[in-house]
Amino acid sequence: MLLMIKNKVFDRTTSKILEKLALFPDKSLRRHFSKARSAEDFISSESTKVDEWWASSRFENVSRPYSATDVVKHRGSMPAKTSVYPSSYQARKLFNLLEENFKSGTPLHTLGVIDPVQMSQLARCEGIKVAYISGWACSSTLVGSTNEVSPDFGDYPYDTVPNQVERIFKAQQMHDRKAFLEASIRGSTPVDYLQPIIADADMGHGGPTTVMKVAKLFAEKGAAGIHLEDQMVGGKRCGHLSGAVLVPTATHLMRLISTRFQWDIMGTENLLIARTDSCNGNLLSSSSDPRDHEFIKGIIRENVVPWSEKLIEMEDKKVSTSTISDMEQEWYQENELFTFEEAIAKQCTAGEFKKYNEKKDDLMTNKLGRSYLSLREMKLLAQEIAPSKKVTFDWDAPRTKEGYYMFKGCIEAAIRRSLVFAPYSDMIWLETKTPDLEQARSFSSEIHKYFPATKLVYNLSPSFNWSAHGFDDKALKSFIWDLAKEGFTLQLVSLAGLHSDGVSFWELASSFQTDGMKAYVEKVQRREKKSNCDILTHQLWSGAEYVDSLMKVVQNGASSQTLSTSGESFTETQF
Structure with a gap:
């Protein structure tokens, strides 16, 4: 009797849903719900699609401790294919680049950017295919919702880096539209400004539900991939500072699973990098995981x-x-x-x-x-x-005093943790104290013994005094390519944008105070022109011509005499 009552209630609810769907212009949705008159049928149908999706080459080396049904039950009644995220498109692009470079033993190397200017210059380099956004850079240079800048302790609002991703991704889209329009007029090949963005998600900023919210933000705002590190919320430090507190292996594994679960619910293919700081770490938040006891x-x-x-x-x-x-x-x-x-x-x-x-x-x-x-x-x-x-x-x-245990940070600890993380992530990041090819080779050998398809990540950190580690010019030039042969496919100078911005502006400012415009012309304009830097004509770089083209369409060409890039007032014709 109770089952019959429940079914009658369900039938009335379904009838109301179908009445509302009759107003929808999407016939596929109406057709879907007219056939699937029960939640069970819908879940079964969508679960089959998820299983087929997971069986694709994209997820060939990814494990999940949950089922497709678990995903579908948490999606709601709207099929996943109705929500298309640009970041997932970018993720497929990133995945293909990684596959290609991993198989050929070549690097996918890049520089960390801090603003749309640097992003646009990075994109013009044909040998650089991806962009990176650092949490350190965001913490120290980006004015977020709190209007505070600070060291890299991960104590800023958790939407800070996602918001920077959105800023950069929107700039990429703007420059892509500008370049595509110009190419369509001139019959040329446009610059690919849509470089997949890899972003710093720190330690996830909280428990599983917070990690899921952070992952959702990154996917919504345009990050093709993110990395999560095995440090503790509240005990987070830059990987090259002392005092970082590691979390138990199981805690970080839970973060990785939470992230993948969130993206599966959204139906996206964003890439997940598991970073371990256990090679350098000397504190552990808890002894709860027996896998950590040896250290x-x-x-x-x-x-x-x-x-x-x-x-x-x-x-x-x-x-x-x-x-x-x-x-x-x-x-x-x-x-x-x-x-x-x-x-x-x-x-x-x-x-x-x-x-x-x-x-x-x-x-x-x-x-x-x-x-x-x-x-x-x-x-x-x-x-x-x-x-x-x-x-x-x-x-x-x-x-x-806080209850943290003393931990023996070492390469063996990093290997042990990474072997646990590898099945649940797309890449493994080894954070190191020094640039050491032999250490990297030993790490790669152990990981690939068990997971031969796992791609590795290396931070070419500006925290290292590269000249003090025995590198001559030849070794410095080949280091990235030598690492790539060991499976370290993705490599990045995390704070390159910060340092290049600082040194170039410092050189200009220190000369400008005494040499005035001579300093500006010598250190900026002449160098821009000589190197073919498109910022020289900053109005065109910003997309002024693109907006003029929009105006021509909207006003049927009637505004041709007042467009921003025509007439005597347009000073960039001087160049």
């Missing part, structure tokens, strides 16, 4: 008062900050930090430690079938190989 550090002295307790005691007594700083340094000098396995090596014989490693390898390979042991399992194994010894290890005592 958490503790002390091997017994009955030590934890640092956090001593700190609170000193704060209660109003001890000066300088004294606290000295005491902190003294505490960590007295209490050397070790991982649990380092603690075993320190407290057992070489033979016992060798036996531990042999049994560990056998346990993981033949019995557990995984690449890690939890602290509990490591302790049991240590007790088995040295039953007469007690291995002292305390990872709680050195925890910070």
